Amino acid sequence: MSSVKIECVVNENCKIGESPVWEEKESSLIYVDISGKKICRWNSFTKEVQSVSVEAPVSCVALRKSGDYVVTLGARFAALKWKDQSVTTIVHVDKDKPNNRFNDGKVDPAGRFFAGTMAEEIRPAVLERHQGALYTLFPDHSVVKHFDQVDISNGLDWSLDHKTFFYIDSLSYSVDAFDYDLQTGKISNRRSMYKLEKEESIPDGMCIDTEGKLWVACYDGGRVIRLDPETGKRIQTVKLPVDKTTSCCFGGKDYSEMYVTSACQGMDDESFSRQPQAGGIFKITGLGVKGVPPHSFAG
Numbered sequence: 001m002s003s004v005k006i007e008c009v010v011n012e013n014c015k016i017g018e019s020p021v022w023e024e025k026e027s028s029l030i031y032v033d034i035s036g037k038k039i040c041r042w043n044s045f046t047k048e049v050q051s052v053s054v055e056a057p058v059s060c061v062a063l064r065k066s067g068d069y070v071v072t073l074g075a076r077f078a079a080l081k082w083k084d085q086s087v088t089t090i091v092h093v094d095k096d097k098p099n100n101r102f103n104d105g106k107v108d109p110a111g112r113f114f115a116g117t118m119a120e121e122i123r124p125a126v127l128e129r130h131q132g133a134l135y136t137l138f139p140d141h142s143v144v145k146h147f148d149q150v151d152i153s154n155g156l157d158w159s160l161d162h163k164t165f166f167y168i169d170s171l172s173y174s175v176d177a178f179d180y181d182l183q184t185g186k187i188s189n190r191r192s193m194y195k196l197e198k199e200e201s202i203p204d205g206m207c208i209d210t211e212g213k214l215w216v217a218c219y220d221g222g223r224v225i226r227l228d229p230e231t232g233k234r235i236q237t238v239k240l241p242v243d244k245t246t247s248c249c250f251g252g253k254d255y256s257e258m259y260v261t262s263a264c265q266g267m268d269d270e271s272f273s274r275q276p277q278a279g280g281i282f283k284i285t286g287l288g289v290k291g292v293p294p295h296s297f298a299g
């Protein structure tokens with residue numbers, strides 16, 4: 001554990017960096033800046049960042065089997081063609097709630113795109129409560145709503161045996177588990193797996209490693225924590241040089257590096273001058289554990 005190293009690989013101040021995804025064929029990390037309204041791609045060889053700007057908050061990006069990407073843009077699922085810099089709407093959700101937008105999302109092991117919504121924030125973590133819901137976009141472009149009454153729909157991932165779905169509604173300060181049916185994409189039997197401690201602050205994005213342990217980025221906690229779903233205990237804490245750590249994924253060679261996104265929106269000048277890398281992308285090496293490659297949307 002003493003060989004853990006943290007490096008800021010993209011020293012640009014995303015307003016809300018989110019949704020890091022490793023794209024093996026490009027040796028790149030893709031991610032979004034939600035309120036910066038752009039999708040970014042950092043090439044790990046050239047160290048260059050390319051980006052596509054869009055006209056609404058873009059809260060997550062995922063790979064697509066046919067190539068290119070799917071994103072959540074405002075309250076829409078949309079297709080992104082990188083070369084053309086074009087986005088086309090697939091489905092619009094929460095039409096009765098014009099103040100809602102999508103937040104975090106991820107593709108399940110069968111190629112379905114899960115993403116949840118929230119009311120737009122007045123300032124970080126302050127918003128109209130219970131306005132969000134969790135949705136799945138199926139490969140045939142049909143949409144299912146799993147539940148509503150969500151505050152801030154956030155991190156999600158699946159267990160290695162695909163029998164459990166892990167999910168975070170940030171303002172519950174809990175990492176929850178559901179039974180997962182990979183055949184149908186249905187979730188059931190919600191329970192809390194881990195309750196955050198006060199200093200860990202707000203649970204945000206998360207990912208699973210090859211030992212089946214969960215890594216959760218703690219917004220305002222300046223850390224990622226490693227949880228054991230079997231025991232419901234925290235087994236490791238890795239602190240970062242910024243407080244607003246938003247999400248994490250594994251990438252790089254054999255998925256042995258962890259990438260962490262962060263935010264600077266809502267910081268005052270004083271805290272920004274103390275944390276000039278706020279909103280940057282960080283690479284953590286030396287964790288001694290690998291991650292699982294991301295799945296691609298099958299539609």
Ligand SMILES: O=C(O)[C@H](O)[C@@H](O)[C@H](O)[C@H](O)CO
Nearest residue numbers: 018124125170202204219246
């Ligand atoms: O990054 C996200 O998932 C949200 O879009 C953010 O707004 C933060 O989670 C939120 O501010 C913390 O409560």
Ligand SMILES: [Zn+2]
Nearest residue numbers: 104154204205
């Ligand atoms: Zn998030």
